[in-house]
Amino acid sequence: MPDPPFPVPPGGLAPGPLRIDAEFAAAATGRPLPETAEELRAVLLAAAAELGLAVVEADLRVTDLLEEAPAPEPAAPPPGRAAPVTDDPVAEAVxxxxxxxxxxxxxGPPVHRAGGAVRVEFAVAAEHPPAEVARAAHAAAAAAAPxxxxxxxxxxEVR
Known part of the structure; x- marks a missing residue:
């Protein structure tokens, strides 16, 4: 496989099949742990597929047994950073x-150009499916790029 025009982002993986390796705590609900783990595995694999990720395996480990399930807490939205100012036509299209x-x-800059390649980075609104937004952003960027x-x-980021 040829080297990509841009380095893999920090914390990112090179293109190819992925593996999920996760730990979780389970509440003592009377359900067998393997059933709980299989349900969680199915949810993780479905989410990965929805994002267009090629996940080939999900390895889960129970790290703690809880007396009761914790009450769900609403997640606070992450603080948004100020958007950089740019007049690049690719950024404007995205x-x-x-x-x-x-x-x-x-x-780096919102739109980075190297050789014959263009990379644009952006934040997705939390209420929109990231995979769909990425596909549409790619089409818009390609139309505006040389x-x-x-x-x-x-x-x-997701905002």
Whole structure:
């Protein structure tokens, strides 16, 4: 496989099949632990498939047994960073895509150009499916990029 035009982001994996390795605590509900683990595995694999990830295995370990299930707590939205200012036509095209909350500059400028490649990074609005937004953002970026450019989109946060 040829090297990608951009390095893999920090914490990212090279393209290819993925494996989920996770630990969880289970409440003593009278259900056998293997059933609970299998239900969690199915949820994780379904979420990965919805995101378009090629997950080949989900290895789960029970690390704690709880007397009762904890009450669900609503997750607080992460604090949003100020969006960088850019007048790049690729960034402007991506910002018009429904579900794109902002362009970001986590790994450098919002639009990075190297050789014949263009990478644009952005935040997705929490209420939109990231995989759908990424596909639409890729199409918008490709339409605005120079003809023949290899276009990569990178979701760096969910807001």
């Amino acid at each position: 910002l018009l895509v429904p579900g794109v909350a902002a362009v970001t500059d986590v790994l 003809e023949g450019a290899a276009v990569t989109v990178l979701i760096t």
